[in-house]
Each structure stands twice: as structure tokens, then as C-alpha cells.
Amino acid sequence: MSAQKIGVFTCHCGGNISDYVDVQKVCDAAAGTEGCALAKTFLFACSDSSQEEMMEAIRTHQLDGVVIASCSPKLHLETFRVMAHRAGLNPHMYTQVNIREQCSWAHRHDMPKASEKAVRLVRAGIARASLSRPLENIRVETLPAVLVIGAGPAGMRAALALSDLGLTVYVVERAAEVGGRIRALGKLFPSGRPGREIVARLRDQIAGRDNIVVYTNAELVEKSGSAGRFAVKVRAGQETISLKVGAIIAATGFAPYAPQPEEFGFGLPAVVTLPEFNELLTTSRECLRVNGRDVRTIAYVYCVGSRQSEGNQYCSRYCCTAAVHAAIQAHEIDPELNQFHLYRDMRAYGRNELIYEEARQKGSLFLRYDGGEPPTVEREGDGLLVRVRDELSGGDSIEIPADLVVLVTGMVATSNQRLLDVLKLPLSAGGFFNEIHPKLRPVETVIDGVFIAGAAQAPKNLAESVASSMAAAANCSAMLLKGHLDRAPLVAKVSAETCVWCGECVKVCPYAGAIVEVERDGKQVADVVPELCKGCGACAAVCPSAAIELEGYTNAQVTAMIDALAAEVVS
Amino acid sequence: MSAEGATARDPRILVFSTTGISDPGIDLAGSAHMNYPPGVTVIGIPCSSGVRPDWLVHAIEKGFDGVFVAADGGDCALVPDCTARTAWAMERAQQMLSERGMDPRRLKMGAICSVCAEPFVNHMKQFGDTLRKL
Numbered sequence: 203m204s205a206q207k208i209g210v211f212t213c214h215c216g217g218n219i220s221d222y223v224d225v226q227k228v229c230d231a232a233a234g235t236e237g238c239a240l241a242k243t244f245l246f247a248c249s250d251s252s253q254e255e256m257m258e259a260i261r262t263h264q265l266d267g268v269v270i271a272s273c274s275p276k277l278h279l280e281t282f283r284v285m286a287h288r289a290g291l292n293p294h295m296y297t298q299v300n301i302r303e304q305c306s307w308a309h310r311h312d313m314p315k316a317s318e319k320a321v322r323l324v325r326a327g328i329a330r331a332s333l334s335r336p337l338e339n340i341r342v343e344t345l346p347a348v349l350v351i352g353a354g355p356a357g358m359r360a361a362l363a364l365s366d367l368g369l370t371v372y373v374v375e376r377a378a379e380v381g382g383r384i385r386a387l388g389k390l391f392p393s394g395r396p397g398r399e400i401v402a403r404l405r406d407q408i409a410g411r412d413n414i415v416v417y418t419n420a421e422l423v424e425k426s427g428s429a430g431r432f433a434v435k436v437r438a439g440q441e442t443i444s445l446k447v448g449a450i451i452a453a454t455g456f457a458p459y460a461p462q463p464e465e466f467g468f469g470l471p472a473v474v475t476l477p478e479f480n481e482l483l484t485t486s487r488e489c490l491r492v493n494g495r496d497v498r499t500i501a502y503v504y505c506v507g508s509r510q511s512e513g514n515q516y517c518s519r520y521c522c523t524a525a526v527h528a529a530i531q532a533h534e535i536d537p538e539l540n541q542f543h544l545y546r547d548m549r550a551y552g553r554n555e556l557i558y559e560e561a562r563q564k565g566s567l568f569l570r571y572d573g574g575e576p577p578t579v580e581r582e583g584d585g586l587l588v589r590v591r592d593e594l595s596g597g598d599s600i601e602i603p604a605d606l607v608v609l610v611t612g613m614v615a616t617s618n619q620r621l622l623d624v625l626k627l628p629l630s631a632g633g634f635f636n637e638i639h640p641k642l643r644p645v646e647t648v649i650d651g652v653f654i655a656g657a658a659q660a661p662k663n664l665a666e667s668v669a670s671s672m673a674a675a676a677n678c679s680a681m682l683l684k685g686h687l688d689r690a691p692l693v694a695k696v697s698a699e700t701c702v703w704c705g706e707c708v709k710v711c712p713y714a715g716a717i718v719e720v721e722r723d724g725k726q727v728a729d730v731v732p733e734l735c736k737g738c739g740a741c742a743a744v745c746p747s748a749a750i751e752l753e754g755y756t757n758a759q760v761t762a763m764i765d766a767l768a769a770e771v772v773s
Numbered sequence: 774m775s776a777e778g779a780t781a782r783d784p785r786i787l788v789f790s791t792t793g794i795s796d797p798g799i800d801l802a803g804s805a806h807m808n809y810p811p812g813v814t815v816i817g818i819p820c821s822s823g824v825r826p827d828w829l830v831h832a833i834e835k836g837f838d839g840v841f842v843a844a845d846g847g848d849c850a851l852v853p854d855c856t857a858r859t860a861w862a863m864e865r866a867q868q869m870l871s872e873r874g875m876d877p878r879r880l881k882m883g884a885i886c887s888v889c890a891e892p893f894v895n896h897m898k899q900f901g902d903t904l905r906k907l
Contacts, residue, residue: 274800275792275817303803304815315783315811322814428850626794626848626887628801636801648797648887692819712852738851739823743862748825755818760828767787767814768835 206266206332207239209259210324213247213272215302222306224317228271231321231771237332239263247272248281248642257289267295267331271324273302276648277639292336294690294754299327318771325769329762337753339688340732344430345448346370346685348678351422351621354382355664356656356671357453358404363675365411369682372445373408373416374436376618380405380416382455384664386477388484391527391557396484417443425450425624429651430687449651449678452625452635453671456613456657459507459514465609466503467579472586472606475506476521479528479608489536492606497539500532501588501604503577504545508612511573516632518612518661523554525610526561533564541566542602544577544590570594579607613661625652634660645674653677692754693735694742698722701749707741717741717750783812784838784904786897789824792817793850795843795885795893802890809897812838820851821882822858826866829880833870839879839904841896846884856884876907 210232214220225243233241240263244252247270260268268291270282275298283293301320309316348364350357353375361371379385380401387397408414420438427433432450436443458477461468468475472492474482482490490497502525508518522545529541543566550558562568569592571577577590588602615633622629627647628636635654638646645653655671656662662670681687694707694717703719703726711717716734719726728750739752748757790796796817802809818824821844829840842859849855859882867877881903883896 274796276797276800300800300815303800305803305811307803307806308809309811310806311808312811319811319814326814326816426850426853622888628797628888628890631805648800650793710858712854736851738820738849738855739818740820740852740855740858743823743825743858752819752823755823757825757828760816760818760825761831763816764787764828764832764835764837767816768785768832768837 208267209240209265210269219306222310223320228320253285260289269297269327271299271301294337297327297331321771325766326763329766333759337691340691342687347447349447349450352453353380354455356667359668360671360675367679371414374420375418448682451653451674453655454658459611475611497605499540499604500606502543502608504610506609506611520663522549543568693737694730696728697749698727701727710740783810784901785812787832787837788815788841790843794845797887798885798889807894809894822855829866830869842882843885
């Protein structure tokens with residue numbers, strides 16, 4: 203092993219790691235490992251103050267390399283490479299060891315074993331870092347074009363923002379028309395402008411752009427390449443179109459929750475979902491009529507399809523406000539209406555609180571039910587009877603004869619298996635697209651160059667949806683407007699001393715011209731053209747003399763890691 | 774490494790996983806708090822076709838009960854046919870194990886994509902069961 207001085211920093215991640223892994227034990231074991239010159243623990247290694255402290259340690263102890271045992275490299279590899287660089291280290295002298303996703307979170311049932319595993323992982327990291335060498339990044343030219351999947355408000359607004367920045371945008375929409383779910387909505391809070399007007403405005407703006415192409419009745423069917431340079435195929439009607447883009451935004455929206463038969467009376471006449479009620483509001487004038495009857499009393503049942511003990515456990519977050527907003531419109535159509543809102547918790551956050559207050563002032567009555575004892579809806583005569591135990595009045599059982607019951611339905615993820623098969627994006631427990639980190643990298647995914655926007659990520663209202671689409675557009679343009687990406691130089695390299703030019707590497711190399719024959723010290727040997735090599739390692743796997751290997755994954759590094767991982771940990 | 778050792782404790786499994794595709798799938802298993810045995814440890818490499826057969830043999834010789842290679846199953850951004858290439862490396866390594874008098878069933882490959890949290894956990898349980906019987 204080389205005589206490199208490695209600093210090892212182990213992160214508690216609040217309690218995310220230290221609740222299940224003995225972080226001090228890991229730190230002590232690291233300190234006793236050959237090559238480790240300094241071992242410390244941090245409550246949050248990614249915090250500014252921790253990074254400052256690590257940079258100071260790198261300078262003071264003149265460290266040659268750094269290992270941070272923390273979360274997945276997907277989250278903070280770049281963060282810490284930049285930190286190392288700022289401290290004067292070559293960024294490729296940094297090794298990240300994942301003791302959160304692949305240790306503490308996966309072995310919560312066995313702290314001693316999880317701690318031992320963390321020790322082995324850290325020792326493997328030290329072994330790898332000790333055998334690392336400084337490397338320079340390779341520059342890859344990026345394509346100034348973005349594919350946006352979904353032409354709802356999030357997708358359309360992202361397309362316009364990207365177009366403003368000078369990028370070419372291809373928008374792919376599965377439906378025959380653009381606009382997504384808001385096309386069917388009436389007045390929207392707070393402007394009162396109907397959804398179709400907002401869609402029309404976005405559609406007209408897009409039509410005026412030379413650098414936006416919209417495909418309707420279209421789907422993404424193939425994706426290859428990597429961040430900065432994707433090749434995609436879009437099927438639009440009978441036609442298949444090949445496009446080259448630097449980034450992809452998935453803004454595929456949501457679907458309204460469809461209640462099960464008999465769920466809160468669903469299936470009975472005059473029991474409707476919130477989207478159906480919204481349609482009724484857009485077509486009603488002086489009074490509301492359902493099934494030929496004037497509506498005098500409406501009962502709203504909240505949290506339908508949300509916060510379920512099994513199934514959709516999440517809160518759909520937009521529906522409390524949407525229902526209250528719908529009730530205000532109903533009051534405006536017919537001020538004499540009786541409106542009862544049966545809710546679990548009112549989540550009219552931010553300035554949505556104001557319309558909650560407005561609904562109360564207009565006469566809406568709010569009754570609170572317990573999730574364990576939900577209201578019932580049944581038919582009675584020509585109408586409906588809703589029974590609820592109201593917590594606000596001390597648990598009184600209340601019967602509400604209603605002409606109309608509105609099930610305040612939440613949002614669910616859209617189902618599109620074909621798209622999932624192409625994009626391969628991880629999903630949350632609720633089935634929505636998952637971001638890398640909700641706070642630090644909220645619109646990035648584990649697939650580099652693929653971003654998410656709008657309600658495809660989680661239930662969102664329109665404002666939140668568009669805000670996230672702006673974030674996705676900003677991320678894409680930050681990546682593409684520079685014109686290049688700096689790629690980690692983890693490419694193949696040849697030892698001219700051991701190479702005997704058997705040609706096996708050239709036979710398996712998938713990239714034409716990446717391996718060439720050259721003369722070194724009077725003999726023919728292989729050489730790698732770094733710009734053409736993508737770093738798959740296929741050549742290294744077949745080299746009979748182990749003369750060609752991958753930077754960062756050399757034979758010495760991998761075997762040293764295997765040895766460290768195999769070694770017993772003495773407690 | 775001995776058969777006795779393998780039955781006395783949870784099998785120790787080394788996983789070669791790809792940093793771009795299967796690592797996120799394995800991360801997802803952890804993020805979703807799907808417990809799997811702590812005897813499973815992962816080394817990330819760019820593409821499964823880059824795994825050298827002698828690494829697999831070395832791992833068994835060093836005391837791992839089994840080595841699992843997580844292939845991308847067609848999703849690889851680097852080599853489109855990497856699964857077939859990885860299969861070649863697996864066969865070569867299994868041959869090397871047999872020549873050394875070790876059971877080739879200690880090496881296994883399976884497709885793990887970026888969302889394959891549950892398949893990964895199942896693979897680890899099933900492979901662990903197989904290794905216990907060897």
C-alpha cells in the first residue's frame with residue numbers, strides 16, 4: 203500500500219446513520235487502519251461548517267486523500283469532490299463510502315452487524331483512496347436541446363423557460379391536446395381565471411416560438427446515451443422520430459383518485475368526485491342542479507383517497523384548498539346553499555388560509571371527523587343521508603340530509619408503464635417520481651440528465667407545479683448552456699510495460715477508435731484515446747496480462763477493496 | 774472460507790453493482806427500509822462488463838461465500854450488450870472456481886435496474902439460501 207495520508211470523516215447524518223451504526227466505532231476503526239492519518243466524526247458532513255472544518259483538516263494535516271463515510275454518492279459525491287478541490291486536493295483523491303442507503307437504512311434490525319459492515323466499507327474506501335491518483339476531468343460537449351415529456355402547465359411552462367434561454371425544446375404529449383388536467387378546470391385561485399384560458403395562453407406563446415416543437419398523441423419509446431447527449435425516439439401517431447437532446451424533463455402530471463365502488467357512497471346518484479363537481483360548477487349559473495333536482499344541501503367528504511391506513515398514505519395537499527375554493531364558487535352561484543365540510547385536518551396552508559376563512563364567512567360549516575371513524579353516505583328517499591361523528595361538538599353524531607355529496611378526491615400517480623420502462627426512474631412509496639433529495643436536489647433524479655417537474659413528483663397545486671418546472675428548466679439550462687459537461691476521467695489506461703498487444707481489448711471495445719495501436723520503447727502496445735473512452739471497463743475485463751485497466755477501478759484498487767471487505771472486524 | 778463457517782453465520786455476499794443503474798436500485802432498497810442481511814456488501818463499478826473474472830475468484834478465495842454481479846439488463850448507458858459480456862465473465866470465473874475445486878454456484882448474476890429494490894432484496898435472500906446449502 204502506498205504511503206498516502208488519508209483523512210476519514212464519518213457522518214452521523216443526524217441520526218440517519220448513527221441510530222443504526224456505531225459511528226464512533228467506525229471512526230476508531232478507521233483511525234487504526236493503515237493509511238489513515240486523521241479520523242473524525244461529523245453530525246452532518248454536508249453542512250457548511252463541517253465542510254469548512256474538513257478543508258482546514260486537509261490543509262493542516264496535508265492530506266493526500268479523503269474518505270467520507272456518509273450517504274449515497276448519488277447525493278453528495280460532487281459536493282465533496284468540490285470541497286476537496288477547494289481545499290487544494292485533486293477532486294479524484296476523494297472517495298465516498300455509502301454507509302446510509304447501503305448500510306444503516308438497510309440493516310436497522312442489527313446494529314452490531316451494521317456497524318461491522320460500516321467498518322469494512324470504510325476500510326475498503328481507505329484502500330481505494332490510498333491507491334488513487336490525481337486525475338483531470340474530461341470535457342464532453344452537450345447538445346443544446348431538451349425533451350419535455352408532458353404538455354400540462356408544468357411541461358409547457360418549462361418549455362417556454364428553456365426556449366427563453368435559447369435551448370431547443372421538444373414537447374411530447376400523450377393526449378391529443380396540450381393542457382393536461384387544468385384544461386377542464388373552471389376558475390382557479392387566486393386570479394379567478396379559468397384553467398382553459400391559462401392553457402390557451404401557454405399554447406399560443408408556444409406556437410409563437412421557433413425553437414419549441416410539440417408532438418401530440420405522442421410517446422417517448424426509446425432512450426439511449428447519457429447526460430448531455432441523449433438519443434431518444436418519439437412515436438407520434440404512425441411516425442417514429444429520432445431526436446438528440448442534452449436533457450429530459452418528465453412532467454407527466456397526476457391522475458385524480460378514482461374512488462372504489464361504495465367508498466363513501468360512490469356509485470350512488472348525486473355522489474360525485476371533486477373533478478366532477480368542478481365541471482358542474484363551470485356549467486351552472488343561478489343554481490346547481492343534479493339529476494334534474496335543485497341542490498339545496500351539499501356535504502363534502504375530505505381525504506378521499508388520501509391518508510389511507512393502507513394504500514395512499516400520503517396527503518394530497520391540494521384538495522383541502524380546492525374543495526374550499528369550490529365551495530366559495532358554489533356559494534357565489536347560489537348564496538342560499540347549505541354546505542357542510544366533513545374534514546379530518548384542514549390543510550389550507552399559506553395564503554390558502556384566506557379562502558378557508560372566506561368559505562366560513564359565506565356560510566360553509568366545518569365538521570371534523572376522526573380518521574378511524576369516517577362518515578357514511580347512504581341513500582335515503584330521493585336524496586342522500588350523511589352520518590358523521592363531529593369531534594368539534596364533543597363527538598355528537600350528526601345526520602345531514604344532502605342533495606349532493608362531493609368526495610374530495612386526492613391525486614394519484616399516472617400509470618404509464620411504457621414510459622417507466624424507458625426512463626427507469628425510481629418511484630416513491632406513493633408511485634410518484636422520486637427526486638434525489640427533497641431539499642438539496644429536489645428536481646434531479648438518479649438518472650443524470652433526467653429531471654422531474656410538477657405533480658409527477660408528488661401532489662402539488664398549480665403554483666407549486668409550475669415553480670418546480672422552473673427549477674427543472676433552470677437545472678437543465680445550467681447543465682446545457684455551458685456547452686460542455688466535465689466528466690470524471692475514469693477511463694481505461696494501458697501499462698506499456700506489461701502490454702503485449704494481443705488485440706483482445708480492441709475486439710471488445712464498444713467505442714470505435716477509443717483504443718489504438720502505438721509504438722512505445724520499440725514495441726507495439728495499446729493506447730487509449732481518453733475523449734473516446736466512456737470508461738465501461740470491458741477491455742480491462744478481458745486483458746490476459748492485466749495491462750489495461752480502468753482509472754478509479756484498477757486491479758490493485760479492486761483487489762484491495764475486496765481484501766478489506768473480506769477481512770474480519772474484531773470488536 | 775469453509776462450509777462450516779458458512780452455515781454458522783449469515784452468508785457473506787460481495788455484490789458488484791453498477792454505479793449508474795443498479796446502485797440506485799440498491800440504494801432504493803435502503804431508502805425504503807427493506808432490510809437485507811448485513812453480510813451483503815457492495816462494490817460499485819461503472820459497468821458489469823468491466824468485472825474481471827479473477828476478481829470474482831479472488832473474493833471467494835478471500836472468504837466471501839458468494840459473489841453476485843448486478844447487471845443492468847439492457848439499461849446500461851455505456852455498453853448496450855453488457856449483460857452478454859458479463860455472462861462471459863461469469864462463465865469464465867465459474868470455470869476458474871471449478872478448476873480450483875470450488876463450487877461454481879458461489880457466483881451468480883442477475884439484472885438489477887435503477888428501481889429494482891425489491892428484486893435485489895429477493896436475490897440476496899435466495900442467493901443466501903443457496904449459499905447456506907453449499
